[in-house]
Amino acid sequence: MSALYLFMPFALLLASCQPPPDERHHMPKASAARGLDAIERAGCGACHLIPGLDWPEGRLGPSLQGFAGQGLIAGRLPNRPDMLAAFVRDAPALVPGTAMPAMPLSEGESRDVAAYLYTLELR
Ligand code: HEC
Structure with missing residues (x-):
């Protein structure tokens, strides 16, 4: 029997330990494209470097x-x-004393923003 047959079950087991990012961060109805617009409008770039946002950093x-x-x-x-x-x-409201201020986003916009942030993988 080839070693591959012995190895495959372990590979599958390992692969199942952590769901892929898109599943973990599944956001039905949210739009990453709208999220980037909202990020631009809200001015998140004033305090954060956000890939996809040209300016500011x-x-x-x-x-x-x-x-x-x-x-x-x-x-x-x-x-x-x-x-x-x-x-x-x-x-x-979630992290008392944090320097990150409340931002002027609707609930829908904040979901779109989250969807955009979940597109930011390390390369
Ligand atoms: C006035 C500056 C400021 C603005 C504007 C701002 N943030 Fe932040 N943000 C911070 C700071 C400071 C932290 C670190 C907070 C902490 O660790 O308690 C933070 C933390 C975060 C984190 C967590 C980062 C991490 O590594 O855990 C996210 C995500 C985030 N901000 C997203 C946004 C988004 C999206 C917007 C726009 C809607 C925004 N921020 C606007 C200052 C800002």
Whole structure:
């Protein structure tokens, strides 16, 4: 028997340990394209470097490059779609004392923004 037959079950087992990013961050009805528009309008770039946004590249907050692969939001909240949408809209409500201000986004816009942030994979 070829070694491949022995190896395959282990490979499948390993592959099933972590769902692929698109499944973990599945956001029905949210639009990453609308999210980028909302990010531009709200001025997130004043404080963050956000790939896809030409300008500005603020340094007050953390760079959001590769954010999709990050385990926690602001070092303490699980990086899940519902949590991220709530955070970008009203961070101080979830992380008291944070320097990230509440932003003028509707609930729908904040979901779109989260969908865009989940397109930011590390290359
Ligand atoms: C006034 C500056 C400022 C603006 C404007 C701002 N942020 Fe932030 N943001 C911060 C700071 C500071 C942090 C770090 C917060 C912390 O760790 O408590 C942060 C954290 C974050 C995080 C978590 C990053 C991480 O590595 O865990 C995300 C995501 C985020 N901001 C998205 C946004 C989005 C989207 C917008 C626009 C809707 C926005 N921010 C607007 C300052 C800002």
